[in-house]
Amino acid sequence: xxxxxFASRNLKELIRDPMMIIFAIGFPVILLLLLSAIHSNxxxxxxxxxxxxxxxxxxxxxxxxxxxxxLIAKDRxxxxxxxxxxxxxxxxxxxxxxxxxxxxxxxxxxxVCFVLSFFLGLSVTANVLLALVVLIPTSVLFIxxxxxxxxxxxxxxxxxxxxxxxxxxxWLSGTWFNLNLVGSMFKAISDALPFANAVNAARxxxxxxxxxxxxxxxxxxxxxxxxxxxxxxxxxxxxMNATT
Amino acid sequence: xxxxxxTGLTKKFKERTAVQPLDLSVNQGEFFSVLxxxxxxxxxxxxxxxxxxxxxxxxxxLLGQSIVSNPRAVKEIINVSPQETAVAPRLTVRENxxxxxxxYGNDRNSAKEKATKVIDSLGLSEVERDKAKTLSGGxxxxxxxxxxLISEPKILFLDEPTLGLDVLARRExxxxxxxxxxxxxxxxxxxxxxxxxxxxxxxxxMVKGELRAVGTVSELNARAGNxxxxxxxxxxxxxxGVIA
Numbered sequence: 001x002x003x004x005x006f007a008s009r010n011l012k013e014l015i016r017d018p019m020m021i022i023f024a025i026g027f028p029v030i031l032l033l034l035l036s037a038i039h040s041n042x043x044x045x046x047x048x049x050x051x052x053x054x055x056x057x058x059x060x061x062x063x064x065x066x067x068x069x070x071l072i073a074k075d076r077x078x079x080x081x082x083x084x085x086x087x088x089x090x091x092x093x094x095x096x097x098x099x100x101x102x103x104x105x106x107x108x109x110x111x112v113c114f115v116l117s118f119f120l121g122l123s124v125t126a127n128v129l130l131a132l133v134v135l136i137p138t139s140v141l142f143i144x145x146x147x148x149x150x151x152x153x154x155x156x157x158x159x160x161x162x163x164x165x166x167x168x169x170x171w172l173s174g175t176w177f178n179l180n181l182v183g184s185m186f187k188a189i190s191d192a193l194p195f196a197n198a199v200n201a202a203r204x205x206x207x208x209x210x211x212x213x214x215x216x217x218x219x220x221x222x223x224x225x226x227x228x229x230x231x232x233x234x235x236x237x238x239x240m241n242a243t244t
Numbered sequence: 245x246x247x248x249x250x251t252g253l254t255k256k257f258k259e260r261t262a263v264q265p266l267d268l269s270v271n272q273g274e275f276f277s278v279l280x281x282x283x284x285x286x287x288x289x290x291x292x293x294x295x296x297x298x299x300x301x302x303x304x305x306l307l308g309q310s311i312v313s314n315p316r317a318v319k320e321i322i323n324v325s326p327q328e329t330a331v332a333p334r335l336t337v338r339e340n341x342x343x344x345x346x347x348y349g350n351d352r353n354s355a356k357e358k359a360t361k362v363i364d365s366l367g368l369s370e371v372e373r374d375k376a377k378t379l380s381g382g383x384x385x386x387x388x389x390x391x392x393l394i395s396e397p398k399i400l401f402l403d404e405p406t407l408g409l410d411v412l413a414r415r416e417x418x419x420x421x422x423x424x425x426x427x428x429x430x431x432x433x434x435x436x437x438x439x440x441x442x443x444x445x446x447x448x449x450m451v452k453g454e455l456r457a458v459g460t461v462s463e464l465n466a467r468a469g470n471x472x473x474x475x476x477x478x479x480x481x482x483x484x485g486v487i488a
Contacts, residue, residue, distance in 0.1 A: 005346035
């Protein structure tokens with residue numbers, strides 16, 4: 001299948017980018033250590049490791065939209081994608097080629113976050129594995145967001161838009177502060193968007209509150225499917241009439 | 245026998261006609277240059293012939309395959325070296341070549357063999373383990389052409405292959421391109437008169453989307469009544485009284 005060599009190339013491009021390692025692994029790790037240190041000195045229930053680690057895992061995944069968007073936008077702007085569009089690769093080869101290497105990156109990112117959390121006091125239970133599964137739709141959501149951005153705008157603009165998405169996912173996730181404290185409007189917006197739902201679903205998985213997983217997870221799955229479908233449709237349309 | 249048979253090929257972008265109805269035949273093994281100033285429509289022709297942009301009307305057959313009704317078959321027999329350097333920046337020279345070989349259906353071993361062959365024939369040995377982004381402009385262009393050749397295309401499109409290169413790098417690429425003459429049908433676009441004069445079997449002069457004249461350099465000189473090709477080009481390009 002021709003998608004695999006392309007996926008392999010994309011994985012190499014990603015893991016050879018030192019900025020990706022810093023942002024994907026380093027930044028969430030530092031935040032986890034920092035907030036855990038704050039919690040140990042001045043306990044805040046929100047920063048308890050069982051609540052904090054799912055939040056940081058989702059925050060870390062938001063950087064995936066930056067990496068995937070940059071990769072695709074750079075391929076477009078450098079005409080590398082134009083070269084490939086002139087090859088026998090099909091639309092599904094491209095889409096799989098971009099998505100496949102990002103999924104393991106996202107899973108590794110979450111694994112690193114939870115393994116570090118074990119050292120910070122998170123219980124080692126099967127629920128962590130469940131949380132990893134629950135985070136997959138969130139990964140797909142951010143990969144799809146990156147695909148959409150990379151298809152529509154250039155690499156410089158991707159940086160700006162991705163930073164807005166990363167900030168939104170941080171502020172509206174309920175990881176850093178209690179959303180109820182800001183006001184009902186803010187809470188309603190947060191509940192309507194996927195970020196707080198992603199964190200809530202992962203928290204429910206970690207705490208073993210299985211019934212609470214699906215209501216939140218369905219929101220995330222809905223957004224992930226919608227964003228992915230829109231990005232694929234636009235990508236295919238661009239491919240039919242390739243312009244940089 | 246014709247390798248490229250173009251019939252009434254036209255491209256309009258809204259109200260602007262980028263390529264006026266074009267009829268042209270390029271023989272197998274011929275080196276044909278499309279010469280014109282910036283914005284003459286040269287790249288649009290290549291984009292249509294390589295199935296990157298759908299023509300507004302008309303058609304072209306490449307070794308009997310229609311770009312309109314059978315683009316998939318066309319893509320199997322062509323390759324393109326785009327105007328911008330289209331390489332995977334964090335892959336080595338060898339990895340770039342093997343990637344393209346695999347995308348065109350070669351298995352891992354066959355891709356390695358073909359990469360070795362192309363590296364040897366295009367003199368890329370000294371940089372084969374270097375990442376593409378670390379190469380100079382000249383080496384990147386050489387790699388870009390090597391990536392177009394590794395699929396062993398029957399028809400090769402070179403879009404402004406020496407654009408922005410210094411005179412030495414340009415001459416090196418010319419000698420490289422000259423070696424391919426006769427083995428593969430080449431359609432090259434350029435706005436360098438000396439490039440078209442030095443390399444081509446025949447030259448087509450494009451002005452404002454219209455193919456004004458086609459012939460060998462001596463035929464075009466004779467038609468314009470000039471000794472120098474530059475004078476002949478200016479004369480033909482301004483035949484309607486307007487400099488494009």
